[in-house]
Amino acid sequence: MYPITYITDCHDGNARARLSTRIGALFGQSPTIVAADGPDPESFAALTLLDCLLATESLGEDGHPTITLLNIAPRDGVWPNGVPFCFFWHGKHLVASTFSARALSLVRRELGISHVYVTDIRQAVTAAGFAPGEIDKIAGTQFRSLWYLPLLAKWVADGRAVPAVETAVPETRDADPVVAVVDNFGNCKLDRDLGLTPGDVVTVAQGKDVTCYPHLTAVPRNTPGLIQGSSGTGFTELVIRGGSAAAAFGLRPGDPLSVQVAEQVA
Structure with missing residues (x-):
């Protein structure tokens, strides 16, 4: 069977x-x-x-x-x-x-x-x-x-x-990463690895600066973070430890999440 x-x-x-x-x-x-x-x-x-x-x-x-x-x-x-x-x-x-x-x-x-x-x-x-x-x-x-x-x-x-x-199979690729799945914790699983390194700071489309962390437990509580998630081949996830990233950022499956490197203040 x-x-x-x-x-x-x-x-x-x-x-x-x-x-x-x-x-x-x-x-x-x-x-x-x-x-x-x-x-x-x-x-x-x-x-x-x-x-x-x-x-x-x-x-x-x-x-x-x-x-x-x-x-x-x-x-x-x-x-x-x-x-x-x-x-x-x-x-x-x-x-x-x-x-x-x-x-x-x-x-x-x-x-x-x-x-x-x-x-x-x-x-x-x-x-x-x-x-x-x-x-x-x-x-x-x-x-x-x-x-x-x-x-x-x-x-x-x-x-x-x-x-x-x-x-x-026709090749397709959205210009921006897409929220493919919102899990039961409200974590937003993206459809790709953004290639970030822990410590990188990016600005998401909603205008918030988000830091990349090595894993979920490194994200400060009630703080948004980007981590290597559990889906795909290391696809990036937008998370809030102890909260729902989907609710905080107003995201649903299929929504694009454009990101850009945040300006660093000397």
């Missing part, structure tokens, strides 16, 4: 029940469902996907293969019935995902996942031998992340041939 994590913006109680039941019927176990919620689910999904894959490293042993599913459902009119789904491997770990440049941006940049295999639902389900009525149901449904994405993950995990086109 594969441990399964499902990151999705379809996370209400009804959706969770159906996702858990369908994946349980396919794999013999239900997934851990992670809600990609908030004002910018794609930035949350991008960092969470990267963190899930990084969490498989440094185990001290071989460990087990994992499956991570990712669903972000923009309906922007570019694709018939929504964005297609794709899959890729990171070592022995499988990811089946919405083909979203932003959601895949951090695994592209940090892990070198430059190409993925994009599928067409109707073509894939037809190749799997489904009856015409079932093909129409799966290809035409609004809830494709329920009816199709788990099937795609199961077929690829089982080594079955799935019609797919190897496709480059």
